[in-house]
Amino acid sequence: MAEIEIKGVAKVFGAFTALHSIDLTISDREFVVLLGASGCGKTTLLRIIAGLDSPTKGEVWIGGRRVDMLPPRERGISMVFQNYAVFPHLTVFENIAFGLRMQRLAQAEVTRRVTRTAEIMHIEGLLKRYSGQLSGGQRQRVAVARALAMEPDVILMDEPLSNLDALLRLEMRAELKGVLAASKTTTIYVTHDQVEAMSLADRIAVMHGGDIVQAAPPVEVYRNPAARFVGSFIGNPPMNFLPAAAAGEGCWQVAGLTFDGPRADLPQIEFAIRPEDLHPADHGFLAEVRVVEPLGPHILVTATVAGVVLRAVLDSTLALAPGDHITLSPVSDRIRWFDLNTQKAIA
Known part of the structure; x- marks a missing residue:
């Protein structure tokens, strides 16, 4: 042994x-x-x-x-x-x-x-x-x-x-x-x-x-x-982080969208999502494209959402260029939340 x-x-x-x-x-x-x-x-x-x-x-x-x-x-x-x-x-x-x-x-x-x-x-x-x-x-x-x-x-x-x-x-x-x-x-x-x-x-x-x-x-x-x-170290590109504001008991507003989340008594929390867990949809984050990087079967899109940089790994068949707008929806069961005071994940 x-x-x-x-x-x-x-x-x-x-x-x-x-x-x-x-x-x-x-x-x-x-x-x-x-x-x-x-x-x-x-x-x-x-x-x-x-x-x-x-x-x-x-x-x-x-x-x-x-x-x-x-x-x-x-x-x-x-x-x-x-x-x-x-x-x-x-x-x-x-x-x-x-x-x-x-x-x-x-x-x-x-x-x-x-x-x-x-x-x-x-x-x-x-x-x-x-x-x-x-x-x-x-x-x-x-x-x-x-x-x-x-x-x-x-x-x-x-x-x-x-x-x-x-x-x-x-x-x-x-x-x-x-x-x-x-x-x-x-x-x-x-x-x-x-x-x-x-x-x-x-x-x-x-x-x-x-x-x-x-x-x-x-x-x-x-x-x-x-x-x-x-989350910020593992992954290439790493996780996206967006600030969240309380919008009622167990509800949080993130870049104009409302999500069910942690309890409301936490003073500062962040919403986190992997770039590959964002997909084009009719409802989601309104993002302005800044950079498009071809990666073979995928493209890495760097955009801004409510003034915060956000990256998404999308299908290469999408025709996107800097200055375009796209709506990106997160996969709900892949969303993670972090307490900014402790820097730890919230269950």
Whole structure:
């Protein structure tokens, strides 16, 4: 079992608090992505789990054993870094075997593990090459193979695809997901790329300002953001937000329309809707088109509604141009509401 428990972990660098009090449990064999913008604390948390940094307070448990006082080599983990850390003076075989030799395993076992993981990562024909003879994608495969060869309880990955071009990144996402599922290893993956997070994760932990603001399966994070930040960060384009004014018990007026909504005693709330959940209709928000961007089968329309910018993903057959007016109706069961004082979603 390789369940990971993070209990009240905080990290302070001088006057700067990188992590406040993080609580997170990751189940055995679960693939969890730490997602957030630069500076949110995700890499700091990963380094604390790895043992490369110490928490200012809190505890880290792996497989029912407290490890925050142990050195990295005793935690049963492997780590894949952003820059791969492939040794240029070693062949691919010796790069994959590096950790195994540090453990002083017998040569037959080293060969078995290197061969097996090289086959899994489709680099068995590269074992005699040096890193200078490899492409970026091949070096990335070597780094993952080296981690898998250790047969760790946990694999930690720090933005391992960020140095690859877009097409190779797409290919490696699918490959990584399959390989790690087959390895039955608990995985924590750090990225700022929401597409990677949505496509890879069993669960996404969205981080902001040193806190985890939501930890849930990808579809839940996307459809039901627990905080305004999550709605504004997840999605390309992100959620639209429009101010709401009370119009009676449980009724709110938004850009001239009235909607059933939260209780009336909340002082400030916002109406939120995903761009793909807006559709042309006879009744809805009156929008003035500002920009039209073709996206293949769809167009991204940037418009203004009551002076607020609003984006809609619409069918490309619509003939729209800047200056046109269109009426956009929101899908009723996709509307979300946020309390502006707490920045949290309203049930």
